[in-house]
Amino acid sequence: MLELEVVGEKRQEALGHVLAELIDPPCILYLEGDLGTGKTTLARGLLRGLGYDGRVKSPTYTLLEPYDLADVSCHHFDLYRLADPEELTFLGIEDLLCDNAIFLVEWPERGKGVLPPADCVLQIRYLGDRRQVSLIPASEKGMQLINNLQKVWQLD
Numbered sequence: 001m002l003e004l005e006v007v008g009e010k011r012q013e014a015l016g017h018v019l020a021e022l023i024d025p026p027c028i029l030y031l032e033g034d035l036g037t038g039k040t041t042l043a044r045g046l047l048r049g050l051g052y053d054g055r056v057k058s059p060t061y062t063l064l065e066p067y068d069l070a071d072v073s074c075h076h077f078d079l080y081r082l083a084d085p086e087e088l089t090f091l092g093i094e095d096l097l098c099d100n101a102i103f104l105v106e107w108p109e110r111g112k113g114v115l116p117p118a119d120c121v122l123q124i125r126y127l128g129d130r131r132q133v134s135l136i137p138a139s140e141k142g143m144q145l146i147n148n149l150q151k152v153w154q155l156d
Contacts, residue, residue: 016045033124
């Protein structure tokens with residue numbers, strides 16, 4: 001596990017950007033944290049790091065925002081309003097996970113039983129005016145991502 005303290009929205013985005021440079025698709029990241037902790041901010045940074053320059057919005061009402069980029073397909077899920085995990089089946093979640101896919105899943109506990117397992121869980125917590133981001137590996141790929149991040153991430 002790796003724990004980081006992040007100060008400010010720009011730094012949260014920077015963390016996402018660095019993760020984008022290190023991630024090896026296919027990869028599934030669970031983003032956990034209370035409302036307002038910066039899950040979507042981190043996702044925006046990751047998408048920017050992958051080369052997306054359009055508007056990144058939280059898929060709170062649509063459940064899913066797909067981003068097809070040159071080398072990767074990134075699927076940003078926000079399951080906060082998911083009524084039943086089986087709804088993910090209707091979104092075609094199984095068909096979305098391919099060799100070049102990255103899943104960013106906010107509120108993953110609401111998709112339990114249908115969501116594919118995470119490679120890495122990012123837990124974001126309030127820590128005064130900062131955020132504590134705990135990266136917890138859930139697969140060998142997740143462990144490698146965390147090891148690589150430790151080598152390049154500059155502390156606040």
